Amino acid sequence: MAQPGLQKKTSTKTEDTSSLKGTLISVFLVGLFLIITWVGVFYLFMDRF
Template structure:
């Protein structure tokens, strides 16, 4: 009978990632979001000024 993978109990260690590596990602996402908001506000104000 074939052995299933569940029957092989091997210990696997999971490494905990450092949370400081995500600070750059969070900063990038905030900057991108800020850029999008500023762009939309600029386009909307341009739209309103045309009338």
């Protein structure tokens, strides 16, 4: 990501030390959790009178 154009193919293999891929996945897991819980309570709201 840091060296555009140079070794596009190989850079995917040799891991970039500044990569934040784990961070991205982590926050998306957090996001998923927020959505699941919210939808769950929304379902309770719809189901109840």
